[in-house]
Every structure is written in structure tokens, then in C-alpha cells.
Amino acid sequence: MVSQIHAAYLDLILTRYQHNPNHLLQILREAQEYFGYIHADALSYLGQQLSLPRADIAGVVGFYSFLSDQPLGEYRVLFSDNITDRMLGSVDLMTQFCAQLWVEAGKVSEDGLLSVATTSCTGLCDQGPAMLVNNIAINRLTPERITAIAELIRERMPVSAWPASFFAIEDNIQRKDILLNGEFQSGSALAALLQRGADATLQEIHASKLRGRGGAGFATGKKWEFCRDAVGDAHYVVCNADEGEPGTFKDRVLLNRYADQVFEGMTLCARVIGAKQGFLYLRGEYRYLLAHLQAVLQQRRSQNLLGHRILGQADFDFDIEIHLGAGAYVCGEESALIESLEGKRGTPRNRPPFPVTNGYLNQPTVVNNVETFAAASLIAVKGGEWYASIGTTVSSGTKILSVSGDCARPGLYEYPFGVTVAQVLADCGAQETQAVQVSGASGICLAPAEFNRQIAFEDIPTAGALMVFDQSRDMFEVARNFVHFFAHESCGFCTPCRVGTSLLANMMDKLALGHGSPYDFAEIEKLNTLLQSTSHCGLGHAACNPVLDTIAKFRPAYQKRLIHHEFVPAFDLDFALTQARQMTGRDDSGAHFEST
């Protein structure tokens, strides 16, 4: 028998989602938001109500970091654990917090009041260290702010009653160009579309030479055309706002400030490919943007820019639904994203077939990045030729960079493609820069000799992250942080990435413990080759990049950890006798290994 408690709130949620199993992830997310975790009875009840095997639902809960089938405490505190958070002192702050509340990281406090753990980059690198409390973001943590939060939790103050200043997320736009200067008028792109017609609008997208801003850089016009031409019962538009790549936060700002322009880009695409339904897949870390985005959608509906008979066109129906992620970087990969949209575990699909022919519900689907859609709106208004004239010949238009790390003015910088890294560093006030990580953990690590290289598809392609490290930083620790990120975010589908990323993380920890020898370098090299050649998706392909780049360019950071010439075990032999020493009370020389 399912207890009434669960049936009561689940019925409300289920009704809102029309008992549609494709909305399972959204249903689970709301259930957890309400109850704090997914109770065993809730799993069974959802299974009955959605006619899904209970184990499949449990498998979905088990996949996403933010979902739990175990009690997590009234307050669920997650410290953002990107390297930029660490550089701003997050590790000490978490220690302080745990000490103040008598709780151990990774656990639930004994009284069930709270749980504390770390989470992957929350996209607040320019205003870190950051945390999520019950999935809502708090920025600029300081020892004082931590003490205040500990106090509020001890008093059981509802999060909604906490000081608003804690949640004041900033846009930090530092350099504006065509996208960020805010000139776009809501409705103007659709007006241009109706004047020109859908086919001619597609031609403008072609002419603009716009390429995807999510990382892979596929020609947007081509993607739309392939999708338009694909046969299906329905076509879908998906905006990828998963923004999980560590160090990236430009989509957060675009959605906070220019959501209209993004939604209008999606609507354009819908008209071109013949879609009636669109989705914004918003990462769970940006939960706090949901109300705002819903309001923008509602306003667009009231302005007849969305919904039935858009701008009075008899055959122009299109609406957008927002789906939230629940803590899974891999869901940024377009086919994993689609699985997640369908309410499943976010495992990348076998490709081909690609989403343009077999996407959401196996129908033709365009998946584009937030910035791509925003650019498409501008192109519709101002024309493809105008757009193509900006940037370089191969890389048209502008790119928004999320700049964080060791610099005076972190935040968003929009440049025409072709800008040099050195220029960005000068503009953001970076000094004594040792290294720059472009395009996040899966990107490339640059040494000063390369700072004259350009941000462009033909030189350094990027999804938008640019993390700056000055001379005081240990580049080994940077790489180790990224490797742990990949191990944590590997979806576990394919052998090389599931096991390989964890092996790699263990090897980096081994070096950190001072147990490294040339043997371990040979091992890392071997893993890299294997991950690159046999992994199922881009996550596995990229997982060794941070290590290889930093080994090549910041060798001394590794060299000083290469204490040994011959193989040394990964674990500490003397430590391995600790339990035995405790149990026997021995401490004689035979009860120890000489330290290695």
C-alpha cells in the first residue's frame, strides 16, 4: 500500500504533466523538490500511475546527481567544485561550514537537518565561490556569509526567507557587441521572417555562415535544412541550455537578460523546419531562472509571438516548454539531452542516426545552443551578409566568452571572432598569467607562448569558457580537478570512459600523494589513446585532454611529483596497516613500513 502522503502530492504533479511518462524527469524533480527526496513509496506509485517499470524509474533517479532515493536532509547544500571555486577558497569554506554545523561532507547530519556535498561547476565562476541550497544558487561566499547561512539553517529558517542579497546573481557583462548590446526588439525577427518567408530566412542563415556555439561548430543553416527535409510525423526545436562545461556561464546571462531573443530564434527555426513544439533544456543548476523564463514565455504568448496562430498566421503554431535537468553534464550532449527530454537516463545514443532525422520521440529535431538561437534572431533582422561580414572568413559573427579565474574583471566578453587570447587577457585585467584554459575542462590549456592565438573555429574553437591561471597556481591541481569532474560526470555507458575516467582520477590522486613514477605517465598515455579512440561520446574523447595539455606545457608541475624512478604503489602501505595497528594496539617498528 502506498501511503497517502505520497499519492497526494504526486497526483497534483502527475496531473500537471498529464501522466505523460516522457515527463518523468520533470515529475521526479518536482517530487523531490516537494518531499526532499524520492521515497520508495513514491517510486512505486509513479510506476503504477505512469505504467512504467519501477526499476526504470529507480534507474533514472540513480542517474541524476540532484535526485536521490535516500533522505537528504531539510537543507541540501552543494558546494560548487570547479577549479575557479577552489581558487576562491571553496574548500576552506566548506570545511568551516561543516564544522559549524557538525556535519560530515558527503553525509546527512544525524538530526536529518541538512546534507553537505560538492557538485560540478554551477556556472557562477565569475562570482564564486558558489553553492546551491535546495537547488537555488548563492554566490560570493565568504566566511561571514557561510556563518550566516549556518545560523539560518540552525534556526530552520525557510530558504525563501533568507536575505535576498545571497541570491543576487550578477550578469557581469564586461564587453558588449552585437548580441549583448541589447538592441534586439522583441518580435522584430518574426516580422522579418514573415516578410521574407521561411525559405528565404533559411537562405539568410546559410549566408550568415553561422556555426553552432555549443562547441562542435556545425553549420546552423545546414542543420536546419537537413531537419526540414527529414520526413517525420512532427518536427521539434530544442534549445540546449545545459551549459555544464566547467567555466561556462554565458547562456545563463543570455537567458537572464535576452531570453526573448533566444525564444524568438527558436520560433524562427520552428517556422523554417515546420515544428510546432519546442523545448528549452535548462540545467538544474539554473533552477532559479525558471520563474523568469516562464514569465517571458507567457508574455510572448500574450503578444502573439508564441502559441496559436503566431502573428496572425493561420499555419504558424509553436510553443515552448521548459525542461529542467537534474545534475548531469553529459545531458549537454545532444542525443543524451534528447533521452533526458524523454524522461530517461541521459545516455548518449548511437549515432548515426543523428537528431536532425531521429531526435525527440524519434522525430526530426534541431538541437542548438542558446547563443546560436540568439544569433539567428539577429541574422533574421539584419541579414546574413551583414553577419558574415563580422569576424573572420571562416568564423562569422561574434563569440561570447565567459571569463573567470585570476583577473581583475571576470564576466562576459563579447568579441568578433578572431580576437587573440592576449587581447582578452588585457581587457579582463589578467596579470602574470601562467595559463589559460579555453572551452572548459574538455578544451585546451594554453601557455603564454600561445596567447597570440585567436578565438575562432580555425584556430581555437570554444564553447565560451576562458579560465585564467596566474603564476601562483598549480597546473597539476587544475588538471586533477578536471579529471575528477569527468570521472564524476561519465554516464557509465561505455567501458573505456566508465572505467577509464576513474582509473585516470586514481592515477592523478596517486601523483598528488607523491607516489608517481614514469610508469604512471606511460599509463596515462595509454589511457588517453584508448579513451580517444573507443569512447562513445565527446565526454570520453576529451577526458584526458587536461592532463595531456598540462603535462606537455607545464611539466615542472608534474616533475616535482615524479619523486620515484621505479614503480610505487598507489596506496600508502603504512596507512594500509592502520586498522591492524588500532585493533592490536601495536606501534613497534614491525607494525610500520618505512615511508616510501
Place this chain on the structure above:
Amino acid sequence: MNQDKLDTFTLDGQTIPFSAGQTIIQAAIAAGVYIPHLCFHPEFKPHGSCKLCTVKVNGRQTASCTALALANLVVENNTAELNNERLTLLQMLFVEGNHFCPSCEKSGDCQLQATAYELKMMSPHFDHFFPDRPVDATHPEYLLDFNRCILCSLCVRASRDADGKAVFALSGRGIKSHLIVNAESGNLVDTDFSSTDKAAHICPVGVILKKRVGFAVPIGQRRFDAQPISATPHPIAKGDA
């Protein structure tokens, strides 16, 4: 596509005919050529997760159980480079779980083990994870020893697609991925699992085991004692009758 005459591709220089829609591994098996594999089974939709079947197609590695055969592809299979990569994948699978073959009922009949013999795996090479994976012995007839699960999902597919049930599912993520069963108790006995299920006979390793019949076949007469796995292009199809 020409429907009268079969198209062909080459596999290590050998000409392999195929029909439209066949994957590389299907065509290879039909031609009697062995490509190492674990998660592929001819009766089920390919999964493409173990990556043992990785071949080089026109110079790029790809899983042959999901890649469609196309005319004139140049496919490499039995090369030192690929076999070395496969060996490393096997070693990963061995250290990820707890594989103590001497005490495993599946030994001699196990596809993981036989593939490791085939690729001459002399040691697991990596440091072991030694995970804690309790055995489920609740069912009167069957035992689940998760220590040996390689997450190939064949039982998931068999239960869903052949048995019309959903006894098994994958949960967790990354290195914490694991198999679960469809019961609130988490126990096999509380599912609708039955010994006549296809899923009861599909596991390529020693997870889903019939109780009280272990070690029935004497050493020397077990399936892969007789001949190496490569000698039967698809051992499971023939072996699990």
C-alpha cells in the same frame, strides 16, 4: 541500393558480402569471421557499450555492432593495435568488478573469460577497484552475483524485448553504474522473473546463475575448454540453448 547482388566490404582484406541494414559485425559473423564482442547478441538490438567490437573503418575506430555495413568500406579487425585496445578494455572490466574465476560457476563457459583468453590477457594490469556488491540469493532457483556484472544490458534487453517484462534495469552513473531488479525490496524473488525467461539464460558472464547446478560440467569439457571463442563466430547463439 542494388537488391539483386549483395554489396561487399573488406575486412582485413577479405571480401565480406552484406545485405542492406546489416551491421559490420552481423555481416562478419555471417561470413564466419570472429570480431571480439560482449554486449552484442544477434537476437537483440545492439547496445554498443562494451566497445570490444571496435574496428577501424576507413581509418577510424568505431563499434562494429552499431556501424552499418556499407559498400566498399575498408575495415580492419584483427590487428595488433585493435587487439591491444580490446585487451585494455577487458582489463578494465576485470578490475571494475570482482572476478575470481576459480570460484565462479561460469568459468569455462564465460564469454568475458574466453575473450580474455583469446586476446591473451595474462593479468588485469590495473589496480583493482574491489567494489562491494552484495549477492542476491533470494530467489529459490536463481542467484545474482553482481560482482561479475559487466553492464552489457543483455538481461535488460532480453527481459524487455523477448520476455515482455522488465525484470532488470541499469541504475547509477559512471563507475557507480549497476544493475537493479524490478522490485521494491530490491530482491529478485519479488520480481516476476522466471527460469523460463530468456533473460535467465542470456548473461554472458557469471551473474545470473541457476542454483545448485554449478560446476556440473567437468573441467576440460566446458564450452571454451574445447575450442577458443574465435572458433565459434557467435558462441552465445549456439551455446545457450
Place this chain on the structure above:
Amino acid sequence: MSELDTLNSPANTPSPPTPLPQAGEGSQVSGEVNQSGEGHHVKKLKVATTSLAGCFGCHMSFLDIDERLLELVKLVEFDRSPLTDIKHCGPCDIGIIEGGLCNAENVHVLREFRANCKILIALGACAVNGGLPAQRNHLSLTTILEEVYHAQHGLVDGFIPNDPELPLPLDKVHPIHEVVKVDYFIPGCPPSGDAIWKVLTDLLAGREPELGHGLIHYD
């Protein structure tokens, strides 16, 4: 990949197993000059063996090479081994280890072997992957000791032995390659005499050891 080359400068390169001097030709061999059956002067290879956390089954299997043992002793001479009763391993050409690492003593012996042997071979399942003893690894050592010495029925006032003469157990059982570099592995529980013979004769002949179908097995 090539980025790694910089670190693999000769000084840093992991050392490959030392090639064995061929019986009969080896001038660098540490063994003494001996009179072989056929009257040639042959430098015998020195071989040491030991059993750590194993059951001696692999050693029994070693003896199973039967009359070939006679052939073998023409080529090799045994240093420390259960076959000789020599207590410490001196400089050797080949060290053969049966069993994994379950306590401090095992580690000391293994390190002595690694330090003294040009080639180290892991013999049998326990040396290769921990084997049966490693099946305790999912339990904490504390739990195990509690269970064995305190909770067991019939143990009145059970206390955990703390004699300094006794080696302390490690928190987990490890296969030997997790603690020292191992050059060759002969899997099997136990490996067959034929497999052992094949690997040794391959090595003695300067070939890369290889076990074909039937000889390579893990059970």
C-alpha cells in the same frame, strides 16, 4: 600522445624487463659455473620462488612439470625457495611469486624479491589478482578481526594477537603488481605444469612468453 614523450626521456623511461642471458652463453649471469650433464660449462640461471598469501598449490603445480624438472635443473639453480630452504633471496635471474599480499611480511618478502631478481613472475591467480584471499576485500579489516576474535562462538575473552613477531594484516589483500613492478604473469588456480614450463622455457630461450589455448586459464 607525443606530449608524453618529453617525460619519457631515457632516465625516466620505465625499465623494461632485463633480457635474460641465454643459458650457456651468459657472461653476466650471476650463477656459478657448473658442470652440466653433457660436459659443457654452462652458467645456470638462478631462480628463487616463494609463496605469499597463497596455498602452495602453484608450487605443487611447478613440481608437476615432472621429469622436465630434471631438464630444468640443468639450466637453473634454485636460490630461496620452498624447494631449497634458503631463507633470503640473493641476486637472482628469475623470481617467481605465488600468492598475493595479505600482510606486512608478504610485502617485505616481495620487495626483497623485486630488489634481487632481474625478472619477476607472478604465478597463479592469487599473485595475479588477489585470488580467494582478496574476497575479504569488501569487508573492513576491523569487521573481520572483530568477527574472528570477538564474535566467534566459543571464544571466551577473545583478544586479537598482538605479538610483535606476527606480521600485521593489510586492510586489503592486493595482487603483487599493485605493489611492485611485475614482468610476467602466469594465471591459473593453479597454472598447469605445462603453462609454467612453457613460460620458463620461452624465457630461457629468449622468447616473449606466450600461452596458447588450453594453457591460458584463470581457474
